[in-house]
Amino acid sequence: MTTSTPGTIYLEDMTVGMSRSLTKILSADVVAAFAEVSEDRNPIHLDEAAGKASVFKERIAHGMLGASLFSALLGEHLPGHGTIYLGQNLKFLAPVPVGASVTATVTVKEIKDRKRVVMTCEAHVGDTLVIAGEATVLAPSRA
Amino acid sequence: MTTSTPGTIYLEDMTVGMSRSLTKILSADVVAAFAEVSEDRNPIHLDEAAGKASVFKERIAHGMLGASLFSALLGEHLPGHGTIYLGQNLKFLAPVPVGASVTATVTVKEIKDRKRVVMTCEAHVGDTLVIAGEATVLAPSRA
Numbered sequence: 001m002t003t004s005t006p007g008t009i010y011l012e013d014m015t016v017g018m019s020r021s022l023t024k025i026l027s028a029d030v031v032a033a034f035a036e037v038s039e040d041r042n043p044i045h046l047d048e049a050a051g052k053a054s055v056f057k058e059r060i061a062h063g064m065l066g067a068s069l070f071s072a073l074l075g076e077h078l079p080g081h082g083t084i085y086l087g088q089n090l091k092f093l094a095p096v097p098v099g100a101s102v103t104a105t106v107t108v109k110e111i112k113d114r115k116r117v118v119m120t121c122e123a124h125v126g127d128t129l130v131i132a133g134e135a136t137v138l139a140p141s142r143a
Numbered sequence: 144m145t146t147s148t149p150g151t152i153y154l155e156d157m158t159v160g161m162s163r164s165l166t167k168i169l170s171a172d173v174v175a176a177f178a179e180v181s182e183d184r185n186p187i188h189l190d191e192a193a194g195k196a197s198v199f200k201e202r203i204a205h206g207m208l209g210a211s212l213f214s215a216l217l218g219e220h221l222p223g224h225g226t227i228y229l230g231q232n233l234k235f236l237a238p239v240p241v242g243a244s245v246t247a248t249v250t251v252k253e254i255k256d257r258k259r260v261v262m263t264c265e266a267h268v269g270d271t272l273v274i275a276g277e278a279t280v281l282a283p284s285r286a
Binding site: 006022024030033034036037038039040041042043044045054055062063064065067068069070071072075076081082084085086087088089090091092 | 149165167173176177179180181182183184185186187188197198205206207208210211212213214215218219224225227228229230231232233234235
């Protein structure tokens with residue numbers, strides 16, 4: 001579930017503070033699919049007993065799965081199609097239980113020279129900030 | 144294809160310079176599966192014509208798909224099961240064409256206090272460094 005349709009917001013139309021969000025339930029099926037594509041089949045993500053035995057006391061979603069929602073927002077919504085992804089910093093602040101609904105948000109933090117834009121990236125489960133970071137992208141330009 | 148079997152290398156057994164690698168072909172099917180789990184259905188990844196029309200002149204894999212291989216190495220091989228993922232920095236240095244074979248490598252850079260370990264993360268396609276970064280993890284301890 002996103003707050004916008006896929007497309008492009010050009011550099012010339014971007015302003016600091018502009019943001020886009022996406023909400024996804026990281027269900028057991030989604031986590032299992034991510035395990036296949038990433039090769040990360042760590043039992044803490046896939047096995048109920050391993051999750052219960054862990055420090056988290058339950059199965060958790062892969063941190064990079066939650067972080068992948070930033071890629072979707074940057075590549076499809078803000079700036080969207082035509083964006084070139086240069087870099088991403090991530091801090092995994094809290095575990096995301098399997099089945100949780102995660103809301104990822106990207107916000108324009110700084111518009112720099114040579115089409116470079118720094119985006120603040122945050123993911124929440126309810127009121128809990130679970131992932132925080134920054135992305136640097138080259139935004140598509142009308143020029 | 145990995146150079147080790149899944150398991151745990153405990154903090155007490157880790158040394159600076161220790162490394163593990165994983166090679167995966169980012170096929171059209173893998174890229175399509177990542178698009179579904181991440182919600183990133185940017186046509187540059189999925190549509191041949193959009194790829195050809197792009198600055199890259201071909202379809203490319205999601206940067207975060209390549210980066211997800213670091214998660215697999217950290218969570219399954221080095222340190223492996225029991226690792227807590229604290230943070231990840233990534234620079235996307237070169238595009239990865241759909242169908243390319245990517246080799247991801249994580250290497251112990253620094254063993255800090257309180258079980259914190261900094262890992263160098265690199266992904267190559269042939270001789271080309273396509274992703275570079277660092278991860279910070281809490282390593283499992285025998286203590």
